[in-house]
Amino acid sequence: MHMLMVAPCLLGVEGLVSDELKNMGAENVKAENARVFFEGNEEILLRANLCSRFAERILIVLDRFFAETFEELFQGTKALPWSEYIGSLDTFPVKGFSMNSALHSVPDCQKIIKKAIVESLEEDYNISWFEETGPVHQVQFSIMKDEVTLMLDTSGSSLHKRGYRPAGNDAPIRETLAAAMCSLSRLRHYHTMYDPCCGSGTVLIEGALLANNIAPGLGRGFEIERWGFISPETGKNERERARELEKKDTDFIAFGSDIDPRALELTEMNARRAGVEGFIKTSIADVTRFNPISEKGTLVTNPPYGERMLSIREAEKLYRAMGERFIAKKGWSYGIISPDENFEKCFGRKADKRRKLYNGMIKCNYYMYFK
Numbered sequence: 192m193h194m195l196m197v198a199p200c201l202l203g204v205e206g207l208v209s210d211e212l213k214n215m216g217a218e219n220v221k222a223e224n225a226r227v228f229f230e231g232n233e234e235i236l237l238r239a240n241l242c243s244r245f246a247e248r249i250l251i252v253l254d255r256f257f258a259e260t261f262e263e264l265f266q267g268t269k270a271l272p273w274s275e276y277i278g279s280l281d282t283f284p285v286k287g288f289s290m291n292s293a294l295h296s297v298p299d300c301q302k303i304i305k306k307a308i309v310e311s312l313e314e315d316y317n318i319s320w321f322e323e324t325g326p327v328h329q330v331q332f333s334i335m336k337d338e339v340t341l342m343l344d345t346s347g348s349s350l351h352k353r354g355y356r357p358a359g360n361d362a363p364i365r366e367t368l369a370a371a372m373c374s375l376s377r378l379r380h381y382h383t384m385y386d387p388c389c390g391s392g393t394v395l396i397e398g399a400l401l402a403n404n405i406a407p408g409l410g411r412g413f414e415i416e417r418w419g420f421i422s423p424e425t426g427k428n429e430r431e432r433a434r435e436l437e438k439k440d441t442d443f444i445a446f447g448s449d450i451d452p453r454a455l456e457l458t459e460m461n462a463r464r465a466g467v468e469g470f471i472k473t474s475i476a477d478v479t480r481f482n483p484i485s486e487k488g489t490l491v492t493n494p495p496y497g498e499r500m501l502s503i504r505e506a507e508k509l510y511r512a513m514g515e516r517f518i519a520k521k522g523w524s525y526g527i528i529s530p531d532e533n534f535e536k537c538f539g540r541k542a543d544k545r546r547k548l549y550n551g552m553i554k555c556n557y558y559m560y561f562k
Contacts, residue, residue, distance in 0.1 A: 287332030392458030
């Protein structure tokens with residue numbers, strides 16, 4: 192079954208999502224703001240859930256149509272073949288958003304869409320009451336400039352929840368963002384990686400998963416697998432395919448340090464849960480005394496900053512110390528994420544490349560030094 196799908200993502204990583212989907216065999220890949228549309232069969236649908244490092248979730252797109260009135264929204268929704276996806280006992284909550292559209296009341300849109308789905312299912316199943324006790328089929332809608340997109344969420348919990356991080360420290364970075372930082376820093380399987388502000392280890396773990404081409408979703412399940420929509424054979428084949436693509440016997444090693452011993456305990460626990468503990472070494476150390484033990488290195492870090500854990504003055508003092516320690520030399524690259532517009536001034540040199548990224552709702556820049 193050929194389907195149109197969409198992968199919502201953090202702003203700034205659309206290009207990375209597009210590239211990975213093309214590499215998975217997806218067709219007609221098209222990036223928009225914070226989402227990437229693509230086409231494929233059920234294998235591609237499960238593969239995207241299993242293997243995407245940068246997408247937040249994978250949704251099936253049921254239709255896109257224009258609606259300026261509630262009647263148009265109702266009829267456009269009701270016309271879809273909902274019973275092909277939703278069983279008579281299944282749960283089907285509705286949520287979404289509206290921007291720059293005539294239909295701006297989200298609660299009203301939710302009610303109209305829910306009512307239209309119920310009427311469509313009533314006609315197909317010839318019943319008037321839905322218990323909604325079965326698997327969840329989360330219906331999502333977006334209305335942008337009067338264009339309605341109706342979707343079904345196949346992931347369940349967001350894809351950044353890989354399953355290895357039950358607990359974080361004060362200010363954890365999202366796994367999808369950490370993976371994007373590692374990818375933008377061109378981390379490879381023969382690199383020596385450093386994170387001198389490692390916290391609960393997310394950047395290190397995502398670096399190890401990326402460098403060894405380990406699928407980030409192997410440790411969890413997806414809502415689509417509970418629907419009976421994907422055969423157990425397809426599930427087995429796609430997981431086997433993902434494992435076969437893992438790089439074996441790599442030279443990758445990652446060194447993580449932090450001044451908080453509890454953070455390092457979390458890093459080690461999370462690395463074990465992710466199955467990458469063999470690639471990660473930890474030590475208690477202050478970033479202001481960063482002293483690498485290899486000739487070459489790829490440093491990727493999310494230092495504490497003003498809006499998260501330190502005052503602005505403390506953060507800028509830290510950036511100055513980092514600038515002194517992160518020496519520009521051959522074989523070294525440094526990637527540092529920060530929301531501080533004065534970062535380069537404090538660090539002491541202009542970045543070779545900058546990339547706008549969002550850490551949650553905080554607008555940041557990823558500063559890359561590799562010359």
